[in-house]
Amino acid sequence: MTSIVLVQPEIPGNTGAVGRTCVALDMELVLIHPLGFDISDKRVKRSGLDYWSHIRLVEFASWEAFLAERTPRDDQLYLFEEYANRSFYEPDYPEDAYLVFGRETKGIPAEIVAAHRDQLVSLPMRSDKVRSLNLANTVAAAAYQALRSHLPKP
Template sequence: MTSPSISIVLVHPEIPGNTGAAGRTCVALDMELVLIHPLGFEISDSRVKRSGLDYWQHIRLAEFASWEAFLKARAPRGDQLYLFEEYADRSFYEPDYPADAFLVFGCETKGLPPEIVEAHRAQLVGLPMRSDKVRSLNLANTVTAAAYQAVRRHISL
């Protein structure tokens, strides 16, 4: 088995508790947390660290001023990017995620910016929901579900 180096990418997150919880998931699965600015909070916000509990110091954190700066610095291949959107036609169960995938999530109230979605429409995936009574899932919950699905074939628990 390869050692996964999957990254969780949060584009313009707004709620510090969700970012903290996503960071905790990253520590649990030895993933990197990538934050794309602007953020809806200060990274030093105690609510971020409280949600990450005493794990925050162990987070492999990378920050980029913009999506374009992230693309320039990381130069991801098309098969590395998986953009999570509630209206995606493809289930997140379908891909065989590479060990160096970037799992990309938008902000809590707006999702991913339209220009990012348009540029990467083929990489959209979503979590299936069986009930029509729920519009979307909490960002932190979605990140956790996606992270475990992505590492499923790369690690044994």
């Protein structure tokens, strides 16, 4: 199963929308603390609408706790950062991939990026007027691209 990993998300509405995408695509949502909001926040559930109860939600106290429990292989981790040299179109995502996204304002913490440089990918931007997309939009695009690797070929 593919998992969406949000590292220290700050905006409850984005997390709710990401949760809704996870339900739609049968993916797990992994939240890495600290969060910038209380998970019971009405804004999280409002964005996830009545789907929130269907989310396969797992929470970890830290990135280190996530790594210790899940022990992901390098080929499972895909860290999404706007400055990555590799496009998210390039990998063949395994079915058990972890798609990792950082905080809305600061991205993935520098120490995590430094430890996983070879796993960085980015969504291409065709215009220099936009620095990045909204987190929920980026997750949706990435999730569908990862899913595409497992669709039957015509």
